[in-house]
Amino acid sequence: MSLDKHDVEKIAHLARLSIQEEDIPHYAQGLNNILNLVEQMSAVDTSGIQPMAHPLDAHQRLRPDEVTEVDQREAFQAIAPKTEAGVYLVPKVIE
Amino acid sequence: MHNKSLSELSTALQTGDISSVELTQHYLDRINQYNGDLNAFITVTEDRALEQAKAADKLLAEKKGGPLTGIPLAHKDIFCTKGVRTSCASRMLDKFIAPYDATVVEKTDSAGMVTLGKTNMDEFAMGSSNETSFYGPVKNPWDTGCVPGGSSGGSAAAMAARLAPVATGTDTGGSIRQPSSLCNLTGLKPTYGRISRYGMIAFASSLDQAGPMANSAEDAAWLMNIMSGFDPRDSTSVDRDVPDYTATLNDSLEGLTIGLPKEYFGEGLDPQVAEVVETAIKQYEAMGAKLKEITLPNTHLAVPTYYVVAPAECSSNLSRMDGVRFGHRAEDPKDLMDLYTRSRGEGFGEEVKRRIMIGTYALSAGYYDAYYLKAQQCRRLIRDDFLKAYEEVDVIMGPSAPTPAFRFGEKTDDPVAMYMEDIYTINVNLAGLPGMSIPAGFVNGLPVGLQIIGNYFDEARLLNVAHQYQQQTDWHTRIPDAFK
Numbered sequence: 001m002s003l004d005k006h007d008v009e010k011i012a013h014l015a016r017l018s019i020q021e022e023d024i025p026h027y028a029q030g031l032n033n034i035l036n037l038v039e040q041m042s043a044v045d046t047s048g049i050q051p052m053a054h055p056l057d058a059h060q061r062l063r064p065d066e067v068t069e070v071d072q073r074e075a076f077q078a079i080a081p082k083t084e085a086g087v088y089l090v091p092k093v094i095e
Numbered sequence: 096m097h098n099k100s101l102s103e104l105s106t107a108l109q110t111g112d113i114s115s116v117e118l119t120q121h122y123l124d125r126i127n128q129y130n131g132d133l134n135a136f137i138t139v140t141e142d143r144a145l146e147q148a149k150a151a152d153k154l155l156a157e158k159k160g161g162p163l164t165g166i167p168l169a170h171k172d173i174f175c176t177k178g179v180r181t182s183c184a185s186r187m188l189d190k191f192i193a194p195y196d197a198t199v200v201e202k203t204d205s206a207g208m209v210t211l212g213k214t215n216m217d218e219f220a221m222g223s224s225n226e227t228s229f230y231g232p233v234k235n236p237w238d239t240g241c242v243p244g245g246s247s248g249g250s251a252a253a254m255a256a257r258l259a260p261v262a263t264g265t266d267t268g269g270s271i272r273q274p275s276s277l278c279n280l281t282g283l284k285p286t287y288g289r290i291s292r293y294g295m296i297a298f299a300s301s302l303d304q305a306g307p308m309a310n311s312a313e314d315a316a317w318l319m320n321i322m323s324g325f326d327p328r329d330s331t332s333v334d335r336d337v338p339d340y341t342a343t344l345n346d347s348l349e350g351l352t353i354g355l356p357k358e359y360f361g362e363g364l365d366p367q368v369a370e371v372v373e374t375a376i377k378q379y380e381a382m383g384a385k386l387k388e389i390t391l392p393n394t395h396l397a398v399p400t401y402y403v404v405a406p407a408e409c410s411s412n413l414s415r416m417d418g419v420r421f422g423h424r425a426e427d428p429k430d431l432m433d434l435y436t437r438s439r440g441e442g443f444g445e446e447v448k449r450r451i452m453i454g455t456y457a458l459s460a461g462y463y464d465a466y467y468l469k470a471q472q473c474r475r476l477i478r479d480d481f482l483k484a485y486e487e488v489d490v491i492m493g494p495s496a497p498t499p500a501f502r503f504g505e506k507t508d509d510p511v512a513m514y515m516e517d518i519y520t521i522n523v524n525l526a527g528l529p530g531m532s533i534p535a536g537f538v539n540g541l542p543v544g545l546q547i548i549g550n551y552f553d554e555a556r557l558l559n560v561a562h563q564y565q566q567q568t569d570w571h572t573r574i575p576d577a578f579k
Binding site: 003008011012013014015016017018019027030031033034035036037038039040041042044046049050051052053054055056058060061063072075076078079080081082088090091092093 | 190191192194195287288301327330331333393395396398399400402403410414417418419420421422423424428429430431432433434435436437439440441443448449451452453455456459465466468469470471472473474475476478509510511514525526527528551
């Protein structure tokens, strides 16, 4: 199992990361090294082992459905790259 | 003033021998003197610190202060600090002024502690040498040609050079313990869920845990008392009483059973580091502890498992950095896709991009079972090894890191070579257990840490075990000559 240039481009697209064309071989090599490392898992028989998502096997806590946060829109939008009239601005999506 | 324990500083503040302003200024002066070379701090919050110190002095004068009131500390730049840049050492958050406080920051503030600044780290805590920081690498005060370890390398270097009396760090795969080992500190990664993750910028949410980095177990216990506790704002915070971690420091170690995993003393471990660690363990035997060889047979799976679980979680967590709501945004995006990809491509460094891509791949259609599910199954095997071991032993000991501090650039060519730095720490995160690193000696002038791993919520025992050793040894009091 080895990732090629095309695979790296596909993964970068899924991850919404622009990668320079000339850097792709370097990333491919790094990713393949990591996948070779990870491959060691396949030598282990894990049939019947329950996957562990949380170290203490805890479950999500529920809280009463009540408003606990105050409106901080202005504070949060103050650090946004581009806002106007209380909304976040992005390039035109719909023609 | 910078060679005193928190307890001594506290007494001096309470009795009025020194003021918090004087103490804070002393540390700010040291930061001004040394930080240019060490690069331990990303942001020094001088004005804010002096204001906090003045407020602390007022409380102390009115006899309303707590034990840590007026004592300065350094926070890793992963903890959101309201009104202060919180960068996570990334270009992505270079201009990010946190709009709220992390619970850990809120707690140290309410204890009357003084924040000196925000310490350097590997970008988004991804690294073991502090070389992935957007703000440049941190130097190890013990040898400035060497790395301080990572990812909490800035906190570690600041502590080793005595630029702060105590500091915070976070540990996802060894990021408190490994730099503590490389910089001669006492660092504790508590049980997962012990300290709130709220406002601590998430890397791998099922592994991340904050903890103290200190000059002694006693100092670490003092800060643990402040940092620990249930927080409804963190959905994985554990609702469980917090003991007074200082109360049991002096308990006897008579009858303590120490497990020595044979996997921790084999291939990959520097023989000189092994010697230091074995000497420390013999000292424990002389102090009345019993030694028992144990096995953690799935130890070799820890690094492979981690490099699926952690990247998968990071690829999800870091998807929030989209160039829209906060963080770096590329110039003149031609459309929304261009905005996302270029903002993220420019904002993240190489190691972060690599891990996001591994995680994205592991979670993508057709690969989920082979990678993520398999890793979660391996994770259980690793955890069960520990549960079995703790039926027979009270604590487990071994090295914190396979080598002492290494030189800049030594492990940057191959990511996997760097990942091996964490072979003895990473399984503790996967299991969610508490672990410590304490100073145990030196190899060619570079510090070596002893790792002590405990059962769930056994932080008090770890601190006790560490403290007793520090009553009989002086490794933890050693300071590099240039910073005395």
